[in-house]
Every structure is written in C-alpha cells, then in structure tokens.
Amino acid sequence: MINYADRLQRLPPYIFADLEKLQDDLVKKGVDIISLGIGDPDFPPPRIITESLKNSLTEPGSSNYSTSAGEDYFRNAVAEWYKRRFNVIVDPTSEVCALIGSKEGLANVGRVLLNPGDKALLPDPGYPVYAQGSTILSDATPVIFNLTDDAFQPDLSKVQVDDRTKLLFLNYPSNPTGATIAKDKLESTVEFCRKHNLVLCYDNAYSEICFGSYQSPSVLQINGATECAVEFNSCSKIFNMTGYRIGFAVGNKKIIAGLKKVKTQIDSGSPKFVQRAATTALNEYFDFDLSTERKMNNKILKERLDSLVQGLREIGIETKSPNATFYLWANVGDGATFVRELLKLGVVATPGRAFGLNGAKHVRFSVTQSTTRINEALQRMRRLDLR
Numbered sequence: 001m002i003n004y005a006d007r008l009q010r011l012p013p014y015i016f017a018d019l020e021k022l023q024d025d026l027v028k029k030g031v032d033i034i035s036l037g038i039g040d041p042d043f044p045p046p047r048i049i050t051e052s053l054k055n056s057l058t059e060p061g062s063s064n065y066s067t068s069a070g071e072d073y074f075r076n077a078v079a080e081w082y083k084r085r086f087n088v089i090v091d092p093t094s095e096v097c098a099l100i101g102s103k104e105g106l107a108n109v110g111r112v113l114l115n116p117g118d119k120a121l122l123p124d125p126g127y128p129v130y131a132q133g134s135t136i137l138s139d140a141t142p143v144i145f146n147l148t149d150d151a152f153q154p155d156l157s158k159v160q161v162d163d164r165t166k167l168l169f170l171n172y173p174s175n176p177t178g179a180t181i182a183k184d185k186l187e188s189t190v191e192f193c194r195k196h197n198l199v200l201c202y203d204n205a206y207s208e209i210c211f212g213s214y215q216s217p218s219v220l221q222i223n224g225a226t227e228c229a230v231e232f233n234s235c236s237k238i239f240n241m242t243g244y245r246i247g248f249a250v251g252n253k254k255i256i257a258g259l260k261k262v263k264t265q266i267d268s269g270s271p272k273f274v275q276r277a278a279t280t281a282l283n284e285y286f287d288f289d290l291s292t293e294r295k296m297n298n299k300i301l302k303e304r305l306d307s308l309v310q311g312l313r314e315i316g317i318e319t320k321s322p323n324a325t326f327y328l329w330a331n332v333g334d335g336a337t338f339v340r341e342l343l344k345l346g347v348v349a350t351p352g353r354a355f356g357l358n359g360a361k362h363v364r365f366s367v368t369q370s371t372t373r374i375n376e377a378l379q380r381m382r383r384l385d386l387r
C-alpha cells in the first residue's frame with residue numbers, strides 16, 4: 001500500500017485533467033487543435049543563441065556538472081544585464097543565483113523561508129506555483145489577496161498579516177491578466193513588506209514582453225528593496241528559450257544564500273552549454289540585431305492581442321488588449337464551460353479557475369500561435385452559441 005505524504009494530498013486537484021483528456025480524445029479523432037492554452041512562444045530563440053548553444057556543446061567540460069548556483073560567467077552576465085537594463089548594481093557572487101527556469105526558484109524559495117504552518121500571501125488570480133509548488137509543498141498555507149479591480153492591482157490595506165505570515169508573492173506584468181504595475185505601487189509594496197517583516201518575491205518573468213512606451217520596472221530599483229526582496233526572471237520569455245530551462249534570482253543576499261543552500265541539496269544546475277547560450281543572450285540583449293528581433297516579436301504579439309480583442313468583441317465578448325505579456329484575460333461568465341465548448345471546436349484555452357477562485361468567470365488566451373491560426377480560432381469561435 002502506497003500512501004502519499006499529506007502535503008501531496010493537500011495539492012488541489014489538477015484542473016487541466018478533464019481538459020487534457022478531452023483534448024487527447026479529439027486529437028485521436030483527427031481534430032485539428034489550435035492551442036491558445038500554454039504560454040510558450042511560437043517564435044524560435046534568436047540565431048545568435050542557438051549558434052552559441054551549438055558551439056558550447058563541444059567545449060571541453062561542457063558535459064560535466066555545473067553548480068546549482070550557476071557558473072561565474074552566467075551570474076556576471078545577469079549582473080551586467082541588471083546594470084544596463086534597470087540601472088541596478090548587484091554583486092554577481094552574493095546577489096545572483098542561476099535557476100533551472102524561474103519556476104524552480106519560485107518553488108524552492110518556499111523551502112528557504114516557510115516553516116510548516118507559516119503563511120504566504122499571493123495574488124488571486126495568479127501563477128499557481130506560488131500557492132502550490134512553493135507554499136503547499138513547504139507545508140505552509142497560501143493566503144490570497146484579490147486582484148479584482150479593473151486594473152488588477154493589489155489593495156494591501158485589505159491584506160491581513162500576522163506573525164506566521166512570511167512571504168508575499170507579486171507578479172507584474174501579470175500572468176494571467178496581462179496587467180502592469182506602476183513604480184509608486186511597487187514602492188508602497190516594498191514599504192508594506194518592510195513594515196511587516198515579509199519577504200517580497202517579485203516575479204518579473206514578462207519584464208521584456210511590453211508594448212508601446214511601457215517598460216517594466218525591476219523591484220530592485222525601489223529604495224530599500226534589497227533589504228526584503230528577491231526578483232525572479234528567466235530567459236524563457238525574453239528570448240523564447242522556454243525549453244532550455246534557465247532563469248535567475250537576484251536580490252537580498254541572505255535570501256540568495258538560502259536559495260543556493262536549498263538548491264545544493266536538490267540540483268546541480270542548468271547544463272553549462274545552456275548557461276553559455278543564456279550568457280550570450282544576455283550579453284547581446286542590447287545588440288542592434290537582437291533588440292530589433294525582440295521588438296519585432298513584441299509588435300507581432302501586440303497585433304495578435306489586438307486582433308483577438310476585436311474578434312472576441314464581434315462575438316459579444318468584451319475585453320481590453322493588455323500593455324504587456326502575450327495573454328488575453330476575458331470575462332466569459334463561466335470560464336470552465338466556455339473552455340469545454342471551445343474544445344469541441346478544436347480550440348484550447350485555459351480556464352481562469354486554474355489561476356484561483358477569482359478567475360472562475362474568465363478564460364486566458366495565449367497568443368503564441370501564428371496570426372493565421374489565431375484568425376482560424378476566431379472563425380471557429382463564431383460558431384459558439386453564447387446565449
């Protein structure tokens with residue numbers, strides 16, 4: 001008889017299970033599926049990155065273990081990128097840690113900071129790893145704060161804190177809402193965390209998927225942030241390197257040291273050839289060709305978002321095109337039913353409930369398919385009976 005640990009049983013049911021089963025059945029029947037579900041860019045990584053990967057594969061030592069904290073050259077590149085991109089100076093040795101994707105770091109930071117029975121504050125709707133991979137799997141309790149106003153901003157005056165509350169997760173540009181945050185709101189969040197002795201885990205995974213004149217800030221630009229904050233980012237969305245699994249945590253020395261300590265017991269780091277490719281990516285970020293390619297990709301994403309907004313409006317679903325991310329968050333009344341109906345037409349979207357109770361009425365579309373496929377999805381959606 002196999003018994004799972006209590007913490008595994010406390011994980012909520014896997015909300016995608018039904019959906020995956022339905023999707024599999026349709027694929028088996030030969031249905032042409034258009035996936036606007038997962039947030040995985042359809043653009044390839046820029047060529048300079050794949051070339052760097054190929055070259056580093058044959059470098060002596062590239063097949064050996066790395067370290068869980070990451071190679072010096074990678075941490076130096078992260079520190080240099082923070083300096084040029086955000087004007088933030090960090091020490092690559094004590095204030096930067098490599099991650100096997102930022103999801104890994106977001107999950108492991110719970111092990112660093114939460115005792116059984118402690119509480120972590122997290123946004124609803126929000127990326128599920130904060131509540132589940134990080135908090136529940138650390139035997140702690142997720143406590144949500146609502147992002148239900150029009151701009152999906154936190155109202156910290158309504159957040160209850162007690163002496164078991166240790167962490168606050170925040171994510172802008174936001175998955176799933178696409179909302180962004182203004183610097184003064186970040187300032188008040190840092191102040192709140194310092195006042196209540198909370199660690200601020202700031203998830204900036206979409207910092208470079210921004211449109212028009214909007215530039216996503218780093219929490220580390222805020223005065224006093226290094227006393228309480230750690231920021232997570234990754235090469236996944238910046239450079240379309242999702243499958244490479246390379247990210248980074250930057251910030252407070254004690255949190256970074258704790259993260260390194262946890263990771264030494266769990267992993268041996270991203271492969272060195274991946275860290276080399278990521279180093280090239282970060283070093284070349286400001287290079288003319290690479291930045292032109294990134295801007296072009298962002299322009300395409302924004303056009304797709306705008307045309308999806310327009311197409312949804314034509315079938316009676318009102319939503320706003322976001323200033324950042326490749327997600328469109330739409331109130332459809334009952335997200336789960338809508339997604340099920342959509343699936344019958346061969347279109348996959350994510351039910352908002354996957355991001356918390358506040359998402360129950362919503363659906364999240366990810367515009368990570370070609371414009372032609374998105375238009376095809378819209379054509380199919382016109383067949384939906386929305387009465």
Ligand SMILES: Cc1ncc(COP(=O)(O)O)c(C=O)c1O
Pocket residue numbers: 039100101102103104127171174175203205233234235236242246247
């Ligand atoms: C908000 C947010 N944070 C973090 C991640 C994790 O990304 P990765 O582990 O690829 O860096 C994702 C992935 O979709 C995300 O949406």
